[in-house]
Each structure stands twice: as C-alpha cells, then as structure tokens.
Amino acid sequence: xxxxxxxxxxxxxxxxxxxxxLKSLAAEDMYVERLAERLDLAPSxxxxxxxxxxxxxxxxxxxxQYYTMYSLCREIFDTRILDIICETSxxxxxxxxxxxxxxxxxxxxFFEYGRLKSIPAQQKKERIVLEEIARAFEPGRSxxxxxxxxxxxxxxxxxCTLRRDMVAEGILSREQNYYRLEDIxxxxxxxxxxxxx
Amino acid sequence: MCxxxxxxxFSYFDGEMEGLRSREQALAADERRDEAVFVRVRFNIFExxxxxxxxxxxxxxxxxxxxxxxxxxxxxxxxxxxxxSRQKAxxxxxxxxxxxxxxxxxxxxxxxxxxxxxxxxxx
Numbered sequence: 001x002x003x004x005x006x007x008x009x010x011x012x013x014x015x016x017x018x019x020x021x022l023k024s025l026a027a028e029d030m031y032v033e034r035l036a037e038r039l040d041l042a043p044s045x046x047x048x049x050x051x052x053x054x055x056x057x058x059x060x061x062x063x064x065q066y067y068t069m070y071s072l073c074r075e076i077f078d079t080r081i082l083d084i085i086c087e088t089s090x091x092x093x094x095x096x097x098x099x100x101x102x103x104x105x106x107x108x109x110f111f112e113y114g115r116l117k118s119i120p121a122q123q124k125k126e127r128i129v130l131e132e133i134a135r136a137f138e139p140g141r142s143x144x145x146x147x148x149x150x151x152x153x154x155x156x157x158x159x160c161t162l163r164r165d166m167v168a169e170g171i172l173s174r175e176q177n178y179y180r181l182e183d184i185x186x187x188x189x190x191x192x193x194x195x196x197x
Numbered sequence: 198m199c200x201x202x203x204x205x206x207f208s209y210f211d212g213e214m215e216g217l218r219s220r221e222q223a224l225a226a227d228e229r230r231d232e233a234v235f236v237r238v239r240f241n242i243f244e245x246x247x248x249x250x251x252x253x254x255x256x257x258x259x260x261x262x263x264x265x266x267x268x269x270x271x272x273x274x275x276x277x278x279x280x281x282s283r284q285k286a287x288x289x290x291x292x293x294x295x296x297x298x299x300x301x302x303x304x305x306x307x308x309x310x311x312x313x314x315x316x317x318x319x320x
Contacts, residue, residue, distance in 0.1 A: 014228070014230075015228065015229060015230055015231055016227055016228040016229050017229050017231070017232060041232075044296065044299065045232065045235075047292075047296075048231070048292060048293070048296045049231070051292040051293075052231075
C-alpha cells in the first residue's frame with residue numbers, strides 16, 4: 001500500500017456511516033437496498049459511501065443475477081497499521097537520498113586523498129566522518145588500543161581524539177582494553193566513494 | 198393576501214433551514230462528515246432561494262403575479278446550470294459531483310413544489 005493509498009483509506013474510514021457499512025459487509029455480502037434498510041440511509045447515500053469505499057480499496061462489487069453485491073476486501077483489513085507506517089514511501093526515499101547527498105558533501109569536505117583534513121567541530125559532521133573511518137575496522141574483531149591507534153593515525157595525527165570520540169559516539173566499544181566495532185554501519189548509508197586507504 | 202403568502206413562504210424557508218441546520222450539526226457530531234456536508238449543500242440552496250424570493254419582493258413591488266413568475270423563472274434558470282453540471286458529471290463517472298448535483302436539484306424541486314402549494318393555498 002502506497003502512502004497515498006493509506007491516506008485515502010484512513011480518510012475514508014473516518015466516517016461513522018462508512019464504518020457501519022463495513023460492519024454489515026463484514027457479516028455478509030450485501031446489495032445497496034439492503035444496506036440502506038439496515039442503516040436507515042437513502043440508497044443514494046449508501047451508493048455514494050460504497051463508491052468511496054471501493055475507491056479506497058476497502059470494498060469490491062460483483063454482479064449476481066438480480067443485484068450488484070458488495071463485499072469487504074478482507075486482505076486490506078488484515079494489514080497491520082504498523083506495516084503501513086513502516087512501508088518505504090516516495091517521501092522516505094527522498095529523505096534517504098537527501099541524507100546520502102549530505103553525507104557525501106561532508107566526506108568530500110573533510111577528507112583529502114583518504115586523510116582527514118581536520119576533525120569537524122560540529123557533532124553531526126564529526127559523526128559522519130567517524131562512521132566513514134569505522135569502515136576500516138572489521139566487524140566482530142577485537143583490537144588492542146595500539147592497533148586502533150595505528151588505524152586511526154592513517155586518518156589524522158590526533159588519533160587519541162578520534163579514538164575517544166568513536167567510543168563516545170558508540171561506534172567503538174571498549175572492554176578490558178580491547179576495542180570492537182559496534183553494529184552501526186548497517187544503519188549508516190554506504191558511501192560510494194569512501195576515502196581510499 | 199399577498200403579505201400572507203409572503204409570510205408563509207418565509208416561514209417555510211425558515212422552518213426548513215432551521216431543521217437542516219440542526220441536522221447538519223447532529224451528523225457532524227456523529228462523525229458523519231460527508232452526510233453533514235450534503236445537508237449543508239441543501240441548506241445553501243434554501244438560503245439562496247430565500248434570497249431570490251426576497252429580491253423578487255423588492256423588484257416586483259407588490260405585483261403578486263410578477264413575483265410568482267420571477268421566482269419560478271429564476272429558480273428554473275439556476276437549476277439549468279446544475280442539470281448541465283450533472284450531465285457532465287455523469288459523462289465522466291464523477292459519483293461525488295453527481296450526488297451533489299442531485300441534492301441541489303432535489304432541493305430546488307422541493308422548494309418550487311412547496312412554493313406552488315403555498316401560493317395556491319394548499320400548504
């Protein structure tokens with residue numbers, strides 16, 4: 001279900017008469033006149049509501065010998081609201097794209113030939129830079145402080161600050177003098193032109 | 198006599214409009230927004246035709262027959278545009294518009310019918 005379809009469905013459901021129609025159809029398939037009788041509404045009003053429900057994908061119609069019958073689209077109502085919210089939408093893709101472009105600009109600005117020109121003062125930018133450097137660490141492997149320093153020294157002379165900030169940002173964890181890469185890279189968008197090492 | 202007809206027509210409009218207003222409020226309070234909008238549409242037609250009748254009284258200056266003709270001609274002219282709009286909606290399978298135009302035309306027919314009955318003294 002697209003975002004637009006979800007909005008249309010929710011708007012459509014926000015009406016007591018339409019909910020009453022859906023309740024009736026949940027019990028059994030019905031035709032317009034029968035719904036009109038049950039709900040004490042004019043057949044034309046019922047037809048209007050059914051058209052809106054059909055447009056939103058909530059009901060469908062089929063012809064029998066005498067009547068046009070309406071039935072509930074049960075698959076729509078089997079969908080969890082959380083699934084609708086979590087579904088990737090055009091807007092979400094756009095947001096991800098904007099975020100990736102921003103990361104690219106920060107990386108281009110702070111790295112030169114694979115080395116860090118300076119440590120960003122802004123926390124948001126430093127985080128991006130540190131996530132980029134973290135790609136030099138192998139997931140699941142334990143590193144001594146000396147090994148960490150050697151890796152970080154390739155990026156910047158102030159490797160102590162980088163190391164401390166990586167721990168503070170939760171990118172590296174430290175336990176009993178050993179450092180490990182935390183699982184943060186899966187959430188960070190991959191950089192297509194990561195600094196060459 | 199003329200004054201009496203006018204009073205009865207105004208009282209018909211006022212009574213209908215009051216009923217529609219409270220029905221619209223009740224529907225909105227009952228979370229039946231679309232139906233409340235439809236009632237509002239009907240209310241608007243009554244309000245517009247009330248204005249047409251008031252304008253007719255000023256223009257016709259006590260000439261009863263002229264007032265009757267004025268009201269019936271004007272309301273028919275107005276309804277023509279709704280009829281045209283309804284046909285267009287039908288051609289484009291626009292259910293919502295079609296339903297709205299039906300409401301307007303129905304309100305128009307109801308008002309004209311009540312007007313005639315009041316005029317003839319049968320209501």
